[in-house]
Amino acid sequence: MSYVPPHLRNSSSSTTTTTSKTSSTTLDTDYTKLSYTSNSYSKSSSNLSSFNASRWTSGILPQSVRPLAVPDTVFPQWKPSERVLRMKPEQIEEVRLRLNVGVTAAPDSAPAPAPIETFTDMCLHSSIMKDIAFHEYTRPTSIQAQAMPVALSGRDLLGCAETGSGKTAAFSIPMIQHCLAQPPVRRGDGPLALVLAPTRELAQQIEKEVKAFSRSLESFKTAIVVGGTNIAEQRSELRAGVDIVVATPGRFIDHLQQGNTSLSRVSFVVLDEADRMLDMGFEPQIREVMQNLPEKHQTLLFSATMPVEIEALAQEYLTSPVQVKVGKVSSPTANVSQILEKVSESEKIDRLLALLVEEASQAEGSGHPVPLTIVFVERKTRCDEVAEALVAQGLQAVALHGGRTQSEREAALRDFRSGSTNVLVATDVASRGLDVTGVSHVINLDLPKSMEDYVHRIGRTGRAGSMGQATSFYTDRDMFLVAHIKKAIADVESGNPVAFATGKVARRKEREAAAAHKEARVSLSNLSMNGPTSINIEDKYRFMIASSDIKREGAADSAWDD
Numbered sequence: 001m002s003y004v005p006p007h008l009r010n011s012s013s014s015t016t017t018t019t020s021k022t023s024s025t026t027l028d029t030d031y032t033k034l035s036y037t038s039n040s041y042s043k044s045s046s047n048l049s050s051f052n053a054s055r056w057t058s059g060i061l062p063q064s065v066r067p068l069a070v071p072d073t074v075f076p077q078w079k080p081s082e083r084v085l086r087m088k089p090e091q092i093e094e095v096r097l098r099l100n101v102g103v104t105a106a107p108d109s110a111p112a113p114a115p116i117e118t119f120t121d122m123c124l125h126s127s128i129m130k131d132i133a134f135h136e137y138t139r140p141t142s143i144q145a146q147a148m149p150v151a152l153s154g155r156d157l158l159g160c161a162e163t164g165s166g167k168t169a170a171f172s173i174p175m176i177q178h179c180l181a182q183p184p185v186r187r188g189d190g191p192l193a194l195v196l197a198p199t200r201e202l203a204q205q206i207e208k209e210v211k212a213f214s215r216s217l218e219s220f221k222t223a224i225v226v227g228g229t230n231i232a233e234q235r236s237e238l239r240a241g242v243d244i245v246v247a248t249p250g251r252f253i254d255h256l257q258q259g260n261t262s263l264s265r266v267s268f269v270v271l272d273e274a275d276r277m278l279d280m281g282f283e284p285q286i287r288e289v290m291q292n293l294p295e296k297h298q299t300l301l302f303s304a305t306m307p308v309e310i311e312a313l314a315q316e317y318l319t320s321p322v323q324v325k326v327g328k329v330s331s332p333t334a335n336v337s338q339i340l341e342k343v344s345e346s347e348k349i350d351r352l353l354a355l356l357v358e359e360a361s362q363a364e365g366s367g368h369p370v371p372l373t374i375v376f377v378e379r380k381t382r383c384d385e386v387a388e389a390l391v392a393q394g395l396q397a398v399a400l401h402g403g404r405t406q407s408e409r410e411a412a413l414r415d416f417r418s419g420s421t422n423v424l425v426a427t428d429v430a431s432r433g434l435d436v437t438g439v440s441h442v443i444n445l446d447l448p449k450s451m452e453d454y455v456h457r458i459g460r461t462g463r464a465g466s467m468g469q470a471t472s473f474y475t476d477r478d479m480f481l482v483a484h485i486k487k488a489i490a491d492v493e494s495g496n497p498v499a500f501a502t503g504k505v506a507r508r509k510e511r512e513a514a515a516a517h518k519e520a521r522v523s524l525s526n527l528s529m530n531g532p533t534s535i536n537i538e539d540k541y542r543f544m545i546a547s548s549d550i551k552r553e554g555a556a557d558s559a560w561d562d
Contacts (some may be wrong), residue, residue, distance in 0.1 A: 070265060131214065160305075196286065221243050269293065276304075340486070373439070383426065
């Protein structure tokens with residue numbers, strides 16, 4: 001199945017029918033009017049439709065990317081061990097309760113497969129088992145124990161878990177197993193499996209894990225397709241034929257448009273951190289891919305949060321999915337202790353230095369390594385300034401922001417992961433998609449402008465069941481966001497699991513609250529009194545009627561001017 005760029009598409013041809021799994025209606029948005037040929041391919045290797053044939057002979061596409069006949073996709077009949085098959089319903093529920101896993105199967109489908117607490121009982125390919133042993137993986141995590149049996153059985157999956165819970169392996173291992181059951185990839189073939197991720201850093205981590213579980217497979221090929229790297233090298237790798245592509249949506253669409261790859265053999269699709277991809281505006285690219293896949297394919301969608309947009313996407317593109325929830329969905333994590341500390345702008349650096357020096361002294365005194373800490377700041381220039389100030393005080397710190405080159409960013413992350421540098425000073429480029437093991441402390445030197453960015457930042461610690469701490473310095477200009485954070489913390493403590501919800505609906509509510517907050521401040525500042533009447537205002541609310549000494553706008557003033 002080949003991709004035809006928009007400017008080469010035949011406007012006189014009949015409108016392309018989408019391959020949405022739940023609807024066959026024709027959509028009018030530009031990104032759905034494509035000429036992928038997924039539905040035009042016969043599953044027989046000897047027959048292509050006349051529609052395809054006319055395209056290949058018309059000279060529209062270069063000879064080098066004309067398609068090979070597409071072999072049949074194989075969906076193997078997977079079975080776990082006999083011990084798992086003999087589990088009774090009450091035993092299955094007991095295991096899920098112990099793992100803190102919630103499972104919901106679609107009403108029109110069979111019950112979800114039982115959770116499996118050992119890799120041996122999953123009956124995986126011998127090469128995969130060898131690599132699991134090599135990397136000393138002993139037992140599946142909660143998300144792996146339940147999501148992997150669902151994926152191995154060929155079912156669509158909607159996975160919701162805390163970041164750092166092991167979800168990458170939860171889809172990587174079944175994806176590799178699926179690819180091993182397919183006819184071999186040939187030169188000119190598109191990939192067998194596709195993983196879309198929101199950021200380059202996350203894509204690199206996924207590729208690393210996929211390679212870790214396929215290291216024993218000599219002919220198994222994985223390609224990473226992201227921006228900021230040599231597109232010519234990616235083109236050569238894709239045209240040679242690969243088993244798995246891990247990509248960011250924009251760069252993958254670029255390669256489709258150039259004819260460097262196709263979707264003709266894709267039968268396993270993963271949308272990782274789908275909520276973040278929607279936040280970053282990748283919905284058109286996601287739909288462009290999903291609506292032009294071969295009819296027979298399996299889809300796994302993972303999201304740390306569950307806003308209504310994700311539910312709508314799952315309803316449209318997943319067939320009778322099994323929903324697997326681990327822990328509290330739509331909250332940062334119950335494992336993060338959140339501390340809010342009020343300081344003046346001029347006190348922030350000194351307070352940060354004191355905090356980091358104290359932590360380093362405590363670690364050295366107890367004989368433990370200095371903990372890994374991420375410090376978030378507002379601007380790139382400030383990021384460099386803070387890192388330099390920390391280094392000047394003898395701390396091991398490095399800056400990470402969008403102004404650094406790709407090689408500089410990779411070197412910074414490598415040093416941080418290895419522990420040779422224990423403080424990473426970063427802008428929001430690192431607030432989502434990074435999975436660094438062992439980050440014990442996140443410090444917001446500058447609070448972000450929205451609750452959603454705050455959630456993403458503190459989610460860098462307290463991962464995979466470990467405990468973490470988040471310290472946020474704030475000034476009067478941050479009071480709107482601070483009030484929301486305090487309320488959310490109180491709501492979580494009172495049992496509300498969605499107090500830290502993200503997504504478009506949550507952002508709209510916050511925008512409305514910000515507007516009301518601003519209006520209240522203006523009304524109070526214009527208040528005039530006649531006669532002896534007086535109003536007593538508590539000190540903690542006095543900032544709402546007093547002019548701020550800070551000239552620049554703060555979070556509540558400028559966050560929603562879009």
